[in-house]
Every structure is written in C-alpha cells, then in structure tokens.
Amino acid sequence: MTSSLTRSVVLALLLLFLVGPFIVIIAASFSGGDTLAFPPQGFSLQWVVKVFMVQSFRSSFALSMFLAVFATFAALVLGIPASYALARYRIPFGETVRTVVSSPIIVPGIIVGLALLRYLVVPFRIDVILALFLAHTALVLPYAVRVVSASLDNLRSDIEEAAVLLGSSRLGAFFRVVMPNIRGGILAAFILGFVTSFNQVPVSLFLSGPGVQTLPIDMLGYMERTYDPSVAALSSLLAFMSIGIVFLAERFIGFSRYV
Amino acid sequence: MSDPAYLSLEQLTLAYGDTVAVDRLDLSIAQGELIALLGPSGCGKTTTMRAIAGLLSPSSGRIRLDGRDITRVGANKRAVGLVFQSYALFPHLTVFENVAFGLRLKGLRGQDLESRVRSGLESVGLSSFSGRKPAELSGGQQQRVALARSMVMEPKVLLLDEPLSNLDARLRLEMRTELQRVQKETGVTMIFVTHDQGEALALADRIVVMLNGGVEQIGTPEEIYNRPGSRFVADFVGFENIFRLDDGKLITEAGPIAIEGTPPDGATGLAWRPAMVELDRGPFEGSVRGVSFAGGTREYLLDTPLGPIKAEADASLPVHDLGARLRFALPVERAAPLVRFG
Amino acid sequence: MFQNRAEGLALALPAAIFAAIVFVLPVIILLSGGLHVGGHWSGEAYIRFFGGSLNRLVLWRTLELGVLVTLVAAVVGYASAFAIVGLSASAKGRMIGLVVLPLMISPVARTYAWFVILGRTGMVNKALILVGLTDRPVRFLFTETAVFIGLLQLFLPLMVISLVSALENMPRDVVPAARVLGANWLQIFFKVVLPLTREGLVIGGTLVFTGAVTAYITPAILGGSKVLTLVTLLYQRVTIANDLVSASVIALLLIVMSFGANLLLKRLATARNRT
Numbered sequence: 103m104t105s106s107l108t109r110s111v112v113l114a115l116l117l118l119f120l121v122g123p124f125i126v127i128i129a130a131s132f133s134g135g136d137t138l139a140f141p142p143q144g145f146s147l148q149w150v151v152k153v154f155m156v157q158s159f160r161s162s163f164a165l166s167m168f169l170a171v172f173a174t175f176a177a178l179v180l181g182i183p184a185s186y187a188l189a190r191y192r193i194p195f196g197e198t199v200r201t202v203v204s205s206p207i208i209v210p211g212i213i214v215g216l217a218l219l220r221y222l223v224v225p226f227r228i229d230v231i232l233a234l235f236l237a238h239t240a241l242v243l244p245y246a247v248r249v250v251s252a253s254l255d256n257l258r259s260d261i262e263e264a265a266v267l268l269g270s271s272r273l274g275a276f277f278r279v280v281m282p283n284i285r286g287g288i289l290a291a292f293i294l295g296f297v298t299s300f301n302q303v304p305v306s307l308f309l310s311g312p313g314v315q316t317l318p319i320d321m322l323g324y325m326e327r328t329y330d331p332s333v334a335a336l337s338s339l340l341a342f343m344s345i346g347i348v349f350l351a352e353r354f355i356g357f358s359r360y361v
Numbered sequence: 362m363s364d365p366a367y368l369s370l371e372q373l374t375l376a377y378g379d380t381v382a383v384d385r386l387d388l389s390i391a392q393g394e395l396i397a398l399l400g401p402s403g404c405g406k407t408t409t410m411r412a413i414a415g416l417l418s419p420s421s422g423r424i425r426l427d428g429r430d431i432t433r434v435g436a437n438k439r440a441v442g443l444v445f446q447s448y449a450l451f452p453h454l455t456v457f458e459n460v461a462f463g464l465r466l467k468g469l470r471g472q473d474l475e476s477r478v479r480s481g482l483e484s485v486g487l488s489s490f491s492g493r494k495p496a497e498l499s500g501g502q503q504q505r506v507a508l509a510r511s512m513v514m515e516p517k518v519l520l521l522d523e524p525l526s527n528l529d530a531r532l533r534l535e536m537r538t539e540l541q542r543v544q545k546e547t548g549v550t551m552i553f554v555t556h557d558q559g560e561a562l563a564l565a566d567r568i569v570v571m572l573n574g575g576v577e578q579i580g581t582p583e584e585i586y587n588r589p590g591s592r593f594v595a596d597f598v599g600f601e602n603i604f605r606l607d608d609g610k611l612i613t614e615a616g617p618i619a620i621e622g623t624p625p626d627g628a629t630g631l632a633w634r635p636a637m638v639e640l641d642r643g644p645f646e647g648s649v650r651g652v653s654f655a656g657g658t659r660e661y662l663l664d665t666p667l668g669p670i671k672a673e674a675d676a677s678l679p680v681h682d683l684g685a686r687l688r689f690a691l692p693v694e695r696a697a698p699l700v701r702f703g
Numbered sequence: 704m705f706q707n708r709a710e711g712l713a714l715a716l717p718a719a720i721f722a723a724i725v726f727v728l729p730v731i732i733l734l735s736g737g738l739h740v741g742g743h744w745s746g747e748a749y750i751r752f753f754g755g756s757l758n759r760l761v762l763w764r765t766l767e768l769g770v771l772v773t774l775v776a777a778v779v780g781y782a783s784a785f786a787i788v789g790l791s792a793s794a795k796g797r798m799i800g801l802v803v804l805p806l807m808i809s810p811v812a813r814t815y816a817w818f819v820i821l822g823r824t825g826m827v828n829k830a831l832i833l834v835g836l837t838d839r840p841v842r843f844l845f846t847e848t849a850v851f852i853g854l855l856q857l858f859l860p861l862m863v864i865s866l867v868s869a870l871e872n873m874p875r876d877v878v879p880a881a882r883v884l885g886a887n888w889l890q891i892f893f894k895v896v897l898p899l900t901r902e903g904l905v906i907g908g909t910l911v912f913t914g915a916v917t918a919y920i921t922p923a924i925l926g927g928s929k930v931l932t933l934v935t936l937l938y939q940r941v942t943i944a945n946d947l948v949s950a951s952v953i954a955l956l957l958i959v960m961s962f963g964a965n966l967l968l969k970r971l972a973t974a975r976n977r978t
Contacts, residue, residue, distance in 0.1 A: 109790075112785075124808070127812065127815060127819055180721055183717065183718070184715045187714035191715075192711070193708055199715050202719050202723055202727055208961065209730055209961075213954040213957065214726060217733040218729050222724075240725045247718070260449040264449040264507075265451070265462065267436055267437065268437075269463050271437060278462075301810060318809055322923065322924070340812050344808045347807070348807050358799065358800065358803060
C-alpha cells in the first residue's frame with residue numbers, strides 16, 4: 103500500500119521519535135561539562151562514575167532490585183496456582199476471581215499506592231519495605247496471571263491425564279509434565295514482572311518513606327535537586343540493562359511471543 | 362473365554378448437574394476381549410471410557426476389575442492404560458522418555474528400564490526414533506509411541522479413544538492390523554471407543570452399541586451387522602428401509618400395508634438393506650427418482666406409496682432411467698426383525 | 704476440566720484473597736471516602752471539587768491531553784503499522800523489537816531524555832537559535848506541549864503494536880480486491896481497513912488513553928506544578944494539604960475515565976462499522 107520510499111521515511115521518523123531520545127541521553131551521559139546539554143561539551147566518564155559513587159543511588163538500586171526479584175517471585179507463587187485453577191478447573195465465581203486478581207492492572211498505580219498507604223499500611227503499622235513488597239506483588243500479579251494463563255491455554259490438558267494414568271499423582275503430573283512445558287511462559291512472566299516492578303513509580307510514590315526509596319523515585323528527587331548529567335548517565339545504564347535483559351530473553355525464550 | 366466378568370460395570374451412572382451422561386449401565390467384559398464402544402457423539406461412550414480409566418468419578422454404581430472393586434481407586438493406581446485421541450504425548454520429552462515415564466514412576470532404573478523401553482519401542486517399530494521429540498514425528502508414529510507408552514505398563518485393560526479417526530485411509534488399515542496384532546500377542550483386554558461402525562465391525566470381538574447413556578445392543582460384529590435389535594442400531598449399521606410393524610402390517614406413509622410372509626414373533630419392526638430389496642418383481646411399484654453408480658452395484662432411490670425406498674442392483678444390469686417405473690418386493694424372510702422400535 | 708471444585712478453589716484463593724486485601728478493599732475504602740463525608744452519603748465532595756476552577760481546568764486538560772495523544776497515536780500508528788506490515792518477515796521482527804523495546808525501559812529515563820532535548824540549552828533550542836528562528840531560548844519545558852510529546856512517545860508503541868497485529872489479522876487480499884473494484888485509497892481506508900481493524904484500534908486506543916490520563920512521571924517531570932494533570936493534582940492534594948476527600952474524588956474520576964474510554968471507543972468502533 104505504501105511505496106518503499108514513503109515507507110522508509112515513515113519508519114525512520116518513527117524510530118527517530120521512539121529511539122532517538124535514548125541516543126540523546128546516552129550522549130549526554132558522557133558529557134564533559136557540569137550541566138545537562140546536548141550536544142555534550144567534551145567527553146568524560148565522570149558522570150557514569152558518579153552514579154556509582156552516590157550513596158542513595160546504591161541503596162535505592164538495591165531496594166528496587168530486591169523488590170523486583172522478590173515481588174515477582176511472590177506474584178508467581180500466588181499467580182501460577184491461580185492461573186492453573188482458572189485454566190483447568192470449573193471453579194465457582196471463576197470470572198470474579200480472575201477480575202479480582204487482574205484488577206491492579208486496571209486501576210491507576212497512584213490510587214493503588216495511596217489506598218494501600220492509608221487503609222493498610224498506616225492502620226496496621228506495616229513496615230515500609232514490607233508495604234512496598236506487598237504493593238509490588240499486587241502490581242505484578244496480573245501480569246503473572248495473564249502470561250502464565252496464556253501458556254496454559256496453549257498446552258493440552260490431556261497430557262496431565264496421561265501422566266496420571268501412567269501412575270503419577272495429580273501434583274506430580276503438574277511438576278513433571280505441566281511445569282516443563284510452561285517454563286518459557288513463567289520465565290517471560292518473571293521478566294515482565296521484574297521490569298514492571300523495577301520501573302514502577304506511581305505505586306511506590308506514597309509508600310516510599312524517608313531513606314527508603316526505590317530507584318526511580320530516587321531519580322525523580324535527584325532531578326529536582328540537581329541539574330547535572332548523572333541522572334542521564336543512570337538512565338543510560340538502566341536502558342542498557344533493560345535492553346540486555348530483553349535481548350537475552352528474546353534470544354532464549356522468544357520473549358515477544360509472550361508479551 | 363475365561364472369567365466372563367474380568368471387567369464389569371454395574372449400574373454405572375455419571376451425571377453432571379441435570380444431564381445424565383451414563384445411565385445405570387451394566388456391562389461385563391471377559392479377559393482378552395477386544396470390545397468396541399460404538400455410538401454417535403453424546404451417547405456416553407467417551408464418558409464410560411473415562412470412568413473406567415478413573416478420570417471421571419461415577420455418581421453411583423460400581424466398576425470391578427480382576428476381582429477387585431476399583432470404583433474409588435485413583436486413576437494412577439488402576440493399571441488401566443489409555444491411548445488418547447490426540448495421543449497426549451509429553452511434548453518436552455523424547456520418545457524414549459515418553460515411554461519410560463510410567464516405568465520410572467514404578468521405580469525402574471538402569472538396565473531394566475532401558476530394556477523394557479527398547480522392547481516397547483521395538484514392538485511398534487519405532488526403535489530408531491527414540492531420541493526424537495514428539496513434534497518431529499508423523500501422526501501415525503505419535504500414535505504408536507502412545508500405544509507403546511501404555512503397553513509397557515502392562516495394563517490390565519487398554520482403552521483407546523477413537524484410535525483410527527485421526528489417521529488417513531492407508532494408515533488406518535495399517536493401524537487396525539497393528540492393534541489386532543498387539544492384542545493377540547499380549548492378550549490384553551482392549552476397549553476402544555468409536556463413532557464409525559466400519560471400524561467397530563472390522564476390529565472388535567464384540568460391539569457395545571450405546572445410545573443416550575445406555576446400552577442399546579451388545580453382540581458380535583456379525584450379529585450387529587445382520588440382526589440389529591432396534592431401529593437405531595439398524596439405522597446406524599446401514600439399513601436404509603426401516604418400517605414399524607403392527608399387527609403383521611407395515612406402517613407406511615400411505616397407512617398400514619399387508620405383506621407376504623409371517624414376521625418372527627415379537628418383532629416390532631422390519632428393516633432391509635438396499636441389497637435386500639428385490640427389484641423388477643414383487644407386489645410394489647415405484648418410480649426412479651435418483652440413480653448412483655457405486656462400483657459393483659447401482660443404487661436406486663425410488664418414490665413409492667410406502668415412502669422413499671433405497672434399492673441396489675448389479676451394475677452389469679441395464680440402467681433404469683429417471684422416472685421409470687419399477688416393481689419391487691420386500692421379502693420378509695430376508696428382513697432384520699427389530700425387537701425395539703424406539 | 705477437572706471436577707474437583709475444592710481443589711480448584713484452594714489453588715485460586717490465595718491469589719484472590721491477597722489481591723482483595725492488598726488491593727481491592729483499600730481502593731474501595733478510598734473511593735467511598737469521597738461519597739461518604741461527615742458521616743453520611745452525599746455528592747457534596749464532588750460538587751465542591753467541580754466548584755474549584757483549578758480542578759475543572761486540570762480535569763479538562765487531562766481529558767484534552769488524553770484525547771489528543773490518542774488521536775495522534777492512531778494516525779501515526781496507522782502510518783507506521785502499514786509501513787511495518789509491508790516489510791519482509793525478518794525486517795518486521797527487528798522493527799517490532801525496536802518499537803517494543805522502549806516499553807521495557809524505565810519511564811523515568813524515557814521522560815528524562817525529553818528534559819534534555821527540550822531544555823533551555825537543549826538541542827531543540829540550539830537548533831532554533833542556529834537557524835535563526837529565535838534569538839532567545841523558547842520555553843518548552845513545563846508546557847502542555849512538552850507533556851503531550853512525552854506522553855506520545857511513552858504510549859505510541861502500544862498503538863503501533865495493536866494496529867500491526869490488527870492489520871496482520873485482516874483477511875488477505877481485501878485491499879487489492881477493493882482496489883480492483885475501483886476504490887481510491889481514502890475509500891479503502893475508511894470502508895475496508897478501518898472496519899476490519901477496529902478491534903485493534905479500540906485496544907490500542909484504550910491502552911494509550913488510559914495510560915496518558917493516568918500517567919504520573921511525564922506530567923511530573925515535563926509539566927511540573929505549572930501543567931498539572933489529575934494524577935499530579937492528586938499527589939499535590941495529598942502531600943501538601945492531606946486532602947483525602949479530593950484524592951478520593953480524583954481517583955474515582957480517573958477510574959471512570961479509564962473504563963469510560965474503553966466503552967466509548969467500543970461504541971464508536973461499532974457505530975462506524977454499521978454505516
């Protein structure tokens with residue numbers, strides 16, 4: 103429908119708009135000057151180095167990593183059995199269960215964070231880190247259920263019956279023939295959950311306490327205080343981390359099939 | 362045949378909510394028999410098979426196997442094998458590991474396991490495929506892996522769900538022979554479910570025709586083919602001309618019509634295959650509405666006062682044109698007497 | 704399907720109970736806060752909220768941004784999707800990968816890039832001065848334009864992906880068939896392509912609109928307190944004034960907008976199809 107010239111122009115503009123900004127921050131990360139500017143003044147690694155020197159970045163990075171790994175893990179521990187039940191059992195109020203479990207994706211994150219803070223964390227005096235962990239788990243749960251459910255729907259259920267008839271218990275059949283066949287989906291769900299949690303801002307906004315901040319929140323605060331390229335350097339590093347994860351995931355499990 | 366009740370179903374009933382899939386079914390099967398459960402979809406044959414396997418639990422009734430009540434025994438402890446219609450091979454395991462799956466669960470290891478799996482694969486002619494994944498096999502090969510996977514477990518009963526329906530015509534004949542050979546060599550009791558009367562007639566020692574969750578008729582292929590007990594079975598095995606019988610008269614579209622000869626006692630209906638209708642002579646007359654050539658024979662569809670009649674004539678005889686008027690007879694002595702006309 | 708209901712429930716319940724306690728209940732309590740003021744149920748909080756001119760302005764701006772971003776994303780999305788669908792299989796895969804990739808990168812990093820580009824000493828201003836269009840830096844940051852650009856870049860990939868898969872699922876040869884029957888490109892688009900891809904458009908549109916009106920990071924960085932949207936207003940009301948009643952009102956508005964967008968888009972798509 104489009105001639106090849108217009109097609110190339112359209113795609114070039116699209117990429118310029120979507121990917122171009124990353125090239126700008128990557129270039130700005132290696133700036134020699136003290137303030138943000140593009141094109142950068144000179145070349146240096148000082149801002150990249152500074153990222154690793156800032157104490158708050160180190161601790162907020164550690165917190166974000168911790169949350170992303172454990173919240174995703176918890177969401178999968180809750181989400182895999184739930185997906186399995188929704189896919190294989192005729193359960194009463196199945197659709198309601200699915201809606202409840204998927205609802206954190208529908209409601210804006212800032213509302214989730216505020217509601218959780220006011221009506222769970224404050225009244226029950228829940229520790230900040232635990233609160234963040236609970237919130238991130240709830241946030242990742244819908245992704246886990248969605249991706250794992252899709253994998254289960256693509257897997258015939260009669261192989262479980264075959265395993266049972268060959269002497270396996272129902273639970274044994276799950277681990278022997280279901281898990282190995284939805285491994286890709288679980289891994290994809292883990293990566294998607296990890297990235298979602300790691301990059302999450304609105305949910306964490308209200309829940310972060312003094313000294314306990316996730317990395318993106320910390321970055322937002324730093325940007326307001328300081329106008330130097332270290333946030334650009336950090337952004338570049340995060341972009342490379344995401345690209346690396348997605349590249350590996352695509353390479354080994356064909357990640358984009360699951361998203 | 363040895364013990365007539367190696368496997369018996371007693372008043373077996375399976376219901377989901379308001380629908381009764383299997384209704385007070387009684388069935389006895391001897392050891393080493395090859396049984397076909399035959400019927401249209403929804404007749405309860407698959408439900409019955411899954412109940413025997415233990416994949417569905419009955420609402421009431423009992424299942425006994427080899428002298429033991431297995432009604433409440435788990436599917437994994439019944440020693441019943443099942444070859445699924447879709448084969449249900451484990452996609453992540455090789456052919457060897459698929460066949461070894463059940464044996465490993467039994468605790469077999471090393472040399473024992475190896476030799477059992479090898480001989481299982483050998484018996485279905487797939488020794489050279491042991492390292493492949495199921496996705497790399499053809500449908501027919503997958504089915505033979507599924508058969509080997511069940512047979513190495515030495516099941517007391519082997520169930521097969523529509524074993525020939527996913528195969529093309531040439532493979533179907535091959536698989537039919539294969540199943541009969543396996544059954545003869547191992548002596549395993551085999552029950553297969555099918556909706557295809559041709560398959561049932563060709564393969565089974567006995568056929569159980571099912572309808573609406575119950576047994577309609579049980580018999581050898583010859584009995585089912587030649588002496589269907591009910592209008593449903595007659596229709597299912599290819600009788601085209603079926604009439605209710607009342608007071609010695611055929612009930613037709615034009616009202617009761619007397620026929621020559623005396624029907625057997627207790628018959629509530631009579632049925633003729635097209636080949637049983639005699640053409641060019643007899644008391645009735647009809648006009649040719651359709652002719653079709655079927656190899657050795659020619660099939661005629663006649664409009665008659667009795668309603669439409671299908672008849673067959675040798676293809677070497679001269680063809681009758683459309684609209685030609687033909688005489689025909691429905692000889693009572695050749696008809697299949699129907700006990701039930703439901 | 705397994706028969707054992709208790710077993711199924713036992714598997715599903717932990718997740719459902721967790722989501723109910725950590726998420727559903729707190730959100731319902733929050734939402735009821737705006738409807739249940741001073742011990743009785745009333746719409747008073749809503750009347751008061753809509754009485755404030757800043758509140759009305761912010762609501763209007765949020766809707767306007769959401770609609771604009773969705774519309775522009777749809778137009779750009781169709782153009783891009785057509786271009787992508789026409790590529791060879793391997794080029795298509797790479798292109799989709801490049802379109803999806805930004806979604807996996809921190810939105811803070813993505814928005815920050817615009818901060819660098821649109822700043823007083825950023826490349827856009829440098830270019831404008833160089834070309835001589837202006838002699839003093841133009842202020843882009845903390846304008847609606849900046850927020851619009853940031854949001855569009857953030858959510859455009861969702862629209863492109865939805866439309867690519869919609870175009871790929873279109874029955875083959877309908878476009879050549881319409882062409883043979885004498886339709887021009889405009890007719891082909893409105894009479895053939897649009898009706899056949901409306902589901903993708905509705906999905907993409909809902910995702911983009913919902914994302915745009917509920918975004919926090921982009922309006923916070925690129926709009927600041929000068930260009931408030933409902934979400935940044937909510938944050939401000941809570942952190943500055945501890946005003947939970949307004950927060951509850953805004954929360955309900957946001958949820959209604961998200962669901963409403965979905966319903967409206969479905970409506971529009973089916974109505975277009977009928978004519």
